[in-house]
Amino acid sequence: xxxxxxxxxxxxxxxxxxxxxxxxxxxxxxxxxxxxxxxxxxxxxxxxxxxxxxxxxxxxxxxxxxxxxxxxxxxxxxxxxxxxxxxxxxxxxxxxxxxxxxxxxxxxxxxxxxxxxxxxxxxxxxxxxxxxxxxxxxxxxxxxxxxxxxxxxxxxxxxxxxxxxxxxxxxxxxxxxxxxxxxxxxxxxxxxxxxxxxxxxxxxxxxxxxxxxxxxxxxxxxxxxxxxxxxxxxxxxxxxxxxxxxxxxxxxxxxxxxxxxxxxxxxxxxxxxxxxxxxxxxxxxxxxxxxxxxxxxxxxxxxxxxxxxxxxxxxxxxxxxxxxxxxxx
Amino acid sequence: xxxxxxxxxxxxxxxxxxxxxxxxxxxxxxxxxxxxxxxxxxxxxxxxxxxxxxxxxxxxxxxxxxxxxxxxxxxxxxxxxxxxxxxxxxxxxxxxxxxxxxxxxxxxxxxxxxxxxxxxxxxxxxxxxxxxxxxxxxxxxxxxxxxxxxxxxxxxxxxxxxxxxxxxxxxxxxxxxxxxxxxxxxxxxxxxxxxxxxxxxxxxxxxxxxxxxxxxxxxxxxxxxxxxxxxxxxxxxxxxxxxxxxxxxxxxxxxxxxxxxxxxxxxxxxxxxxxxxxxxxxxxxxxxxxxxxxxxxxxxxxxxxxxxxxxxxxxxxxxxxxxxxxxxxxxxxxxxxxxx
Numbered sequence: 001x002x003x004x005x006x007x008x009x010x011x012x013x014x015x016x017x018x019x020x021x022x023x024x025x026x027x028x029x030x031x032x033x034x035x036x037x038x039x040x041x042x043x044x045x046x047x048x049x050x051x052x053x054x055x056x057x058x059x060x061x062x063x064x065x066x067x068x069x070x071x072x073x074x075x076x077x078x079x080x081x082x083x084x085x086x087x088x089x090x091x092x093x094x095x096x097x098x099x100x101x102x103x104x105x106x107x108x109x110x111x112x113x114x115x116x117x118x119x120x121x122x123x124x125x126x127x128x129x130x131x132x133x134x135x136x137x138x139x140x141x142x143x144x145x146x147x148x149x150x151x152x153x154x155x156x157x158x159x160x161x162x163x164x165x166x167x168x169x170x171x172x173x174x175x176x177x178x179x180x181x182x183x184x185x186x187x188x189x190x191x192x193x194x195x196x197x198x199x200x201x202x203x204x205x206x207x208x209x210x211x212x213x214x215x216x217x218x219x220x221x222x223x224x225x226x227x228x229x230x231x232x233x234x235x236x237x238x239x240x241x242x243x244x245x246x247x248x249x250x251x252x253x254x255x256x257x258x259x260x261x262x263x264x265x266x267x268x269x270x271x272x273x274x275x276x277x278x279x280x281x282x283x284x285x286x287x288x289x290x291x292x293x294x295x296x297x298x299x300x301x302x303x304x305x306x307x308x309x310x311x312x313x314x315x316x317x318x319x320x321x322x323x324x325x326x327x328x329x
Numbered sequence: 330x331x332x333x334x335x336x337x338x339x340x341x342x343x344x345x346x347x348x349x350x351x352x353x354x355x356x357x358x359x360x361x362x363x364x365x366x367x368x369x370x371x372x373x374x375x376x377x378x379x380x381x382x383x384x385x386x387x388x389x390x391x392x393x394x395x396x397x398x399x400x401x402x403x404x405x406x407x408x409x410x411x412x413x414x415x416x417x418x419x420x421x422x423x424x425x426x427x428x429x430x431x432x433x434x435x436x437x438x439x440x441x442x443x444x445x446x447x448x449x450x451x452x453x454x455x456x457x458x459x460x461x462x463x464x465x466x467x468x469x470x471x472x473x474x475x476x477x478x479x480x481x482x483x484x485x486x487x488x489x490x491x492x493x494x495x496x497x498x499x500x501x502x503x504x505x506x507x508x509x510x511x512x513x514x515x516x517x518x519x520x521x522x523x524x525x526x527x528x529x530x531x532x533x534x535x536x537x538x539x540x541x542x543x544x545x546x547x548x549x550x551x552x553x554x555x556x557x558x559x560x561x562x563x564x565x566x567x568x569x570x571x572x573x574x575x576x577x578x579x580x581x582x583x584x585x586x587x588x589x590x591x592x593x594x595x596x597x598x599x600x601x602x603x604x605x606x607x608x609x610x611x612x613x614x615x616x617x618x619x620x621x622x623x624x625x626x627x628x629x630x631x632x633x634x635x636x637x638x639x640x641x642x643x644x645x646x647x648x649x650x651x652x653x654x655x656x657x658x659x660x661x662x663x664x665x666x667x668x669x
Contacts, residue, residue, distance in 0.1 A: 112365035119365055165365070173398050175589040176573060179557060197573040197587065214363055217559040218398055218590070219371065219389070222361045 005070055008278070012137060014098035015073055016064060025056070025066040026076050029089050029098060031134075032108040032126035032144070033061035039083045046079050060141075062105045073097075088127055090134050100135035102280065104142075107154075111146035111163065118146030119163030119210055120227040125254060132258050138268050139280045141236075142261060148188070148209040148230075155244040158283045159261050160232040164208030164251065166224035171198050173220035180212035180221055187211050208251075228308070231257055233315060234284035243284075243319025251308040260299045267298035284317075330506055331519025332498045336378070338512040339489070339496040343378040345508050346421060350458075353394050354423035355387035356380055363646075372422075381423055383491050386468045388644060390565035391424045395435055395453055398562070399589045402449055406583045413585070415452060421486060423460045426523055427471065427638040429485065430478035431565035432459070434626075434634055438568040449588070458502075463490035463522035470639030472529040472652050478636040480523040488521035529642075531655040533623045533633065534662040542616065546661045550654075551612035553647050558592030560618070560641035560651065566634050569593060593618050619654050 007017055016025040028043060043063055047055050052067025068076055077097030084091055084098070092099045106129050109115065111122025122144040129142055142159045145152035154160025176197040184192045191205035192212060199220075201212075208228060213221045229252045235245030249256075264283060271286050271294075272279070287295045292315060305311065334342065346352065356373045360366060370382050371389035401413040439450035461481055473479040486502035487509065499519040500509045510516065561567040571591040576584040591598060594614045599607035608614045626634035641651045 116364050121366075171399065175398050175562070175571075175591065177558060177592070177595050179595075196575045196578075197589075210365075215557070216363075217557045217592075218562050219358075219361060219363075219369055220398075223365060225360055227365075 003070060010070075010073070011278075012099075012101055013073070013077070013096075014101040015068075016066075018066070020067075022070055023066070024068050024070055024073065025064045026051075026068055026073075026080065027058075027098070027101060028063045028065065028080070028083060029105045029130075029134075030062050030087055031089065031106045031130035032123035033110070034108075034113075034123045035083075036086055039086045042079065042082050046076055050076050050079075058105075060105045061107050088131070090131060092135065098135070100137050102137035103134050103140045106130045106134075107143035107152050107157070109145045109152040111144070115146055116214060117149060117210060119165045119208070119223075120146065120229070122146050122152075122163070125161065128254075129258060129261065132262055133265065136265060137279060138265060138272070139282065140261070140265070140268075148207045155232055155235045156237055156242075157235055157245060158233070159257075159264070160235060160245045161257060162230040162232065164228040164230055165210045165213065166208055166226070166228060166251070167201060167206070167210065167212050168222045168224055169199060169201065170220050170222070173218045174198055175218055175220075177217065179215050179217065183211050183215040227254075228252065229254070229257060231260065234287060234317065236282050236284050238282065240285070240323045241319055241321055243317045246312070246315040246317055248312050248315060249305065250310040251306070253306050253309070256303050256305050256309070259303050263299045263301050263303070264295075266301075267295060270298070330500050330509075331517050332500060332509045332513035333515050333517050333519070334496040334498060334509070334513045336494065336496060338514060339498075340378045341512045342498075342508060345512070347376070349419065351416075351418055351420045352376075352381075352423070353391065353420050354381040355385070355391075357382045357385065383462060383489075386425070386471070386638070386640070386643075388640065389563050390431070390638070390640065391422050391428055392431070392435060392565050392567075394420065394422060395432075395450065395457065396439075396568060396570070396590065397588075399587055400449070402586050402588050404583070404585045412449075415449075417452060417456050420457050421460050422457055423462055423489075425462045425464055425638075426481040426521075427473045427476075427478045427636045428565050429459060429461060429481045430636045431638070432484070434566040434636070435568060437630055459485045461485040461488040461499075461521050463488055463497075464524050465490065465492070465522045467524040467527045468639060470529060470642040470650075470652070471524075472527050472531045472637040472639060474525060474527050474637075475531045475533070476633060476635055476637030478638075479525065479527075481521070488519070490519075490522045492522075527637075529639065529652045531637070531652050532659040533655060534659045537620060537624045537658070537662055538665050540665050541620075541658070541661060544661045544665070546654075546657050547612040547616040549612070550615040550649065551610040553649055554594065554611035554615060555647055556594050556596060556611050556614065557646065558595040559644045559646065560649075561592035561594055562590055563640040563644045565638055565640070566622075566636060567592070569598075593621075615649075615654065619651070619658060622651075623655055623658070 014027040018024050047065045050068045050072045051065045056064040078095045080097050081095050106126045108122035108126035112118035126144045141157040143152050143154040143157040144161045145154045146163045178194050181192045188209050188211045191202045213223050231249040231252050232245035233248045271290050273281050352375050354375045355370050358369050362369045370385050370387040372391050403410050403412045439447040488499040490497045497519045499521050569591040570588045573587040622635040623633050
């Protein structure tokens with residue numbers, strides 16, 4: 001008997017179209033990349049009961065449970081309810097699984113909950129972002145990383161958030177050991193130099209990574225009370241023009257970033273290629289078409305940046321152009 | 330005389346003391362720790378009793394008042410020198426028994442090591458008196474009992490212990506008896522609390538044979554230690570400093586001399602003219618430090634320098650334990666002695 005399955009609906013319900021006919025995979029969303037052990041047990045149980053006993057750990061910090069028979073999707077959705085509640089993911093109807101899959105899982109490195117270099121609670125911000133933008137069918141990739149190391153590779157996302165701290169210097173606690181100078185040079189950008197045995201920071205060069213604070217033995221360097229962010233825009237992977245996201249705002253605040261990403265949805269709805277297959281077009285390609293100024297006009301609607309914030313007036317991307325030539329000879 | 334005070338009563342004592350004294354105490358500094366949203370406890374001047382951190386041991390010691398991390402000593406022109414002004418109003422420093430024992434070490438080095446007394450140290454020291462914070466239980470890293478610094482019976486104006494919501498004070502300074510008597514709930518027998526047992530034990534060797542200088546026990550520290558000097562900067566007994574002569578750039582002929590804290594663990598400490606360096610590896614630096622703290626100082630002054638506060642253990646980013654090293658040293662000494 002032939003199976004009559006609405007594949008479009010299946011995909012929006014966060015199930016994958018599998019190459020194995022009659023099978024699917026359940027795509028479990030884990031915003032911020034932190035999940036309780038109990039949810040992991042539930043995921044394991046679904047994989048054992050409905051799947052083939054294996055679990056894919058995905059690049060975007062979700063998991064995919066493969067080998068699920070299409071007729072078991074409703075049952076799996078019911079079992080997913082605990083995990084959806086536990087991970088705090090927005091839902092429209094209980095026991096029906098995930099309401100969308102276009103807006104991808106919001107990624108975050110472990111950040112300040114675990115990492116000595118993390119400049120803010122990445123998980124909390126990622127969850128807040130997920131609450132703000134999910135569910136939505138538009139294809140958006142947002143990622144958070146704790147510091148300029150960018151372990152979360154946020155520059156390959158439409159919206160990347162990089163944590164920053166503004167180092168605070170107390171010359172009265174500085175003994176001139178110059179460890180900050182050394183580590184800034186070796187582990188970061190070399191924004192510090194010793195002048196008359198005290199330290200001078202180049203504010204334009206400083207990326208706010210906090211390495212000086214981490215290595216200062218006397219607490220002459222401390223972190224700013226405020227947590228700041230660098231917002232980078234419109235990076236992507238893919239077949240046509242993969243590229244790294246470029247800096248848009250430095251010393252941004254949390255509220256502005258939430259608003260900017262939210263605003264971008266309205267922009268995409270207005271300008272997305274109406275012929276786009278399955279309504280999927282990377283934001284960056286739309287901006288390539290409309291021009292950056294139009295994009296900025298939409299995303300900066302009602303955004304009140306803090307005085308400290310620096311905004312780039314124009315962004316330039318390069319990256320690989322597969323659509324021009326692929327001849328490496 | 331002992332007094333039992335309500336918290337409000339003690340607040341009133343502090344308010345009254347403030348009229349005559351500056352109060353220097355451990356303070357919890359929110360968000361000023363090494364990592365994001367972590368705190369640090371270090372000394373600062375306080376205005377109210379509530380600002381004093383009575384629970385956690387300070388990460389950095391009280392010595393920053395007596396030997397500032399960075400202190401301009403004097404200004405110089407081509408033919409004249411003017412000492413820098415210092416705030417010489419009287420201070421009460423709130424500290425624990427281990428730290429009160431450390432004061433003796435600081436005084437020893439700055440006031441009684443050779444024929445000269447350190448004029449800059451002396452002028453601040455003359456302004457300083459102490460209040461003893463009792464220890465109701467041992468801290469995690471301290472080994473004060475084995476170092477003999479767990480108890481102080483003198484050298485403080487008054488003590489304070491917070492027990493069941495009351496402040497217990499043993500007042501030693503006669504001039505404060507009236508104030509405490511007025512603000513206290515009642516008089517009573519008060520002995521400052523002190524610990525008689527630590528979870529960390531050390532066994533300090535009585536003598537150390539010269540062969541230990543070349544023993545293998547120091548080698549591991551050459552790869553483990555990053556030479557950051559935190560152990561020295563937080564230590565209440567470390568007194569090493571270095572000088573910075575700064576010439577004002579607009580003129581070039583006038584400037585100031587600064588004294589800054591130094592550390593026998595950091596690069597540059599043993600640099601000498603001609604590019605030499607006595608202790609290149611961190612293992613050698615560790616050997617120097619450990620032997621100085623629990624042996625060499627004693628040979629000169631008759632008692633160990635280390636008071637066992639354990640701050641060096643708590644602050645080390647590489648999890649190097651000073652107390653564990655003392656015990657490793659002790660084992661190596663016993664081994665060397667049994668080998669004849």
